[in-house]
Amino acid sequence: MTLGAWQSLFADWRSFAVGLEHTLVAAALALLFATILGVFFGLLGVAPVPAARTINRIYVEAIRNTPLLLQAFFFYYGLPRVHIVLPVLAVGVVSLSIYTGAFVAEVVRGGIQSVARGQLEAAYSQGFSFVQAMRYVVLPQALRVIIPPYTNQCVNLVKNTQILSLIAGADLVYQADTWSSENLLYGVAYMTVAVLYLAITLPLAAISRWLERRIGGPIEAGADA
Amino acid sequence: MSWHGFTVLFQPENLRFLWWGFTVTIEIAVCTIAISLASGVVLGIARYAGDTSRGRALRAIGLGASLYIETFRNLPMLLIMLAARFWSHLPPFWAAVAGMSIYTAAVIAEIVRAGLLAIPRGQWEAARSQGMSYMQAMRYIILPQGLRKVIPPTVGQFITVVKDTSYAWGLGIQELTGSGTIIFAKYVNPIETFSLIGLIYFVTNFSMAFAARSLESRLARRTF
C-alpha cells in the first residue's frame, strides 16, 4: 500500500461514491419490500387457516435453503428469457427483498408465537376478530420480541448487497473488485471499502444492541442470513 | 423455459460437471465449518471471559476478541474472501476457505457468547459459593451448559455456510453455482439450470435442517 496506490484510489473516488450510493439505495429499497413481504408471510404463518400456514412454510423453507446469489442469478439471467429485462439494481432489490422477506417472516412468526396463547384467546373472548386481536393485543407485545432480530436482518441486508458485485451491479464490493483487478492494487481498495461498510454496519449493529437492551425480549442466539 | 432446455441439462457430461461443482461446494463448506467452529468457540469464550472476569490478562484477550468479532462480523463475506484471495498469496481454494472462516468464526463467536450469556447468574453464584475459582467455575459449570445450548443455532450456521460457498464463484472457483453459470451460458437455459441447482441446494440444506431439529428436540429432552 504505497502512497502512489492511495493517490490512484482517490483519483477514482467517483467510482467508489457510485458504489456506496448503489449499496445504500438497494439496501433501503429492499428493506422496505422485505418488511412488507415478511410481515405478510409471517402473519400467514400464524393464521388459523392451514393453507395459509402451508404457504408460509413453502415460501420460508424454499427461500432460506437456497443461496441468495443463486436466486439473484435466477432473476438476472432467467427473467430476460421470459422477456422481462429489469435494470440490474431492480433485480438486486427483487432478490434481496424476497430473500430477506423469508427471514423477516420467520422473525415475525416467532415473535407472534412467543406471545402467550392466552392473550389471543382472551382477545377473542372480548369479541375481537383475528385481525383485530392481532392489531391491538398480540402484535404490540410481539414487537418487543421482533425488533432486535429484525434489526439484525437489516445489517445482514446491507452486507448481502454484495450479490450485486457478481451481476455487474456497481455496488461497493463490485467497485473494490473491478478497480483492484484493473489496477492490480488490492490493499488500498479493500481497506477503503471495508471502512465504508463498517461505517454503515457498525452503527446499525449498535442500534440493534441498544434496542435489545431498551425493548428487552429474550436474547436470541442470532441466526445469520 | 423449454423441454430442450431440460434435456440438454441432463446430458451425462453436464450432470458430471455439476456434480464436480457440488463436491467443490461441500469441500469448501466442510473445511470452513471445521476451522470456523474451532476458532469461533475460542473467540466467543474469550470475549465472554473478558467481559465477565476481573483479571487484566483475560480482559485484554477479551478485548482483542471483541475487536476481531465486531470488525469481521459486520463486513460482507465476499469482501473478506476477495481480500484473502488477491491480497495474500493463498491458492484460490484456501483463500476462499480462509475468507469464509474469518467471517463465520466471528458469527459463531457471537452465537457462543449469546449461549453463555443466557446462563442464569445463579449458576455463577452457586459455583462461587462452593469455593470454585473463576476458571473452575467456567470449566465445570458454565461452559458445559453454554456449549450444549448453542449446538442448534450452530448447525443452522452450517446451512448458511453451504449457501455461502456460492460466493467462492467471485474468486473464480467452480463450485455449484459457478458451474451453473458456465452451463447456462453455453446452452442458454438459465431457468432450467438454476432451478436444478436450487433443488440440489434445497435438498442438501433441508436435510441438514431436519437433522438439526431432531437433534434439538433430543437435546431438549435431556435437560432439566
Add this chain to the structure above:
Amino acid sequence: MKQRIHAFLFAALAVVALTGALARPASADALSDIKARGVLNVGVKADVLAFGFLNPKTNQYEGYEIDIAHELAKRLLGDPNKIKFTTVTAKTRSGLLDSGEIDMVIATFTITEQRKLVLDFSPPYFTDGIALLVQKNSGIKGLADLNNKTIGVAKGADTATRLTNKAAELGNVLLNFSAFETYGEIAAALQAGRVQAFSTDGSILKYYEQQDPSTVILPDRYSNEDYGVATKKGNDSLRDWVTAQINQLRSSETLKRWQQRWAIFNENQFK
C-alpha cells in the same frame, strides 16, 4: 483506553505478520524448480476458440496457446505432455501466478506498462485488437454509436481503459461499462439487452459470434493488444528462458505456421 490501544496494536501486528508469512517470495531459480518437479504448470483460457479452449467432448485443451505451452514443456522437460493446465480468467490469472500455483500464464494476456510493473512478459507471440460484438439489429456501427450506452467487459481486463482512451480521442463519446466474471455471462447480458456491446479481443469474440448468429463483430479494432507469456516478477531465469524460446519460435516462423494452422494469422502479426 490504554488497553484498547494495546489490543489494537497487537491485532495490527498479527495481521502484518500473517500477510508476510503468507506471501511466498519468488524463487531465483524457478527454472530448476520446474525441472526438479518434472511438470510445467501453465494457466490457460478454456473458453477462447483457437487460443485456449477446453473441448467438452475430448476434455482436452486445444489451441494456439496450448501448442506454445506444449512446445515449452518439450524444450524444458523433454516431453510435451509433462504439463499441467489450469483454467484461468482475466481476473484470476495474476493471483494464481503470484501464489505459485502456476509457473506461467499463456492466456490472451495483453502486455501493458501498468502490468509490467507487477509481472514479467515475454515478447509478444500474437497481436490482436479490441473489438465490439453487437446485435445485428441494433444499428450500432462503431464506438461513436455507443455514446451513453453500456459495454460489457471482463473483470481484470484492460478493455475498459483502452476504450475510454479511444472515446476521449473521438470527442463527446461517454461510455459506461459493466464488468462480469466470465465471457459467457457477458454474452448472456448482450442477449438480454443489458449491455449494448460485448467488448474484448477480437479473437475471443469469434466464439460468441458463432454461438449467437444474431450478433456480429464490428470491423474496427481499437488498440493493439500484444499477447505475452507472463511469469512472476523475480523469476528471472524463467523469464529469460521463455523470452529466448519465444524469440526463436518467432524468427524460425514456427509461430506463423501455428497461427496459420489455427486460421488466426493476419498481416498485423510480428510487426
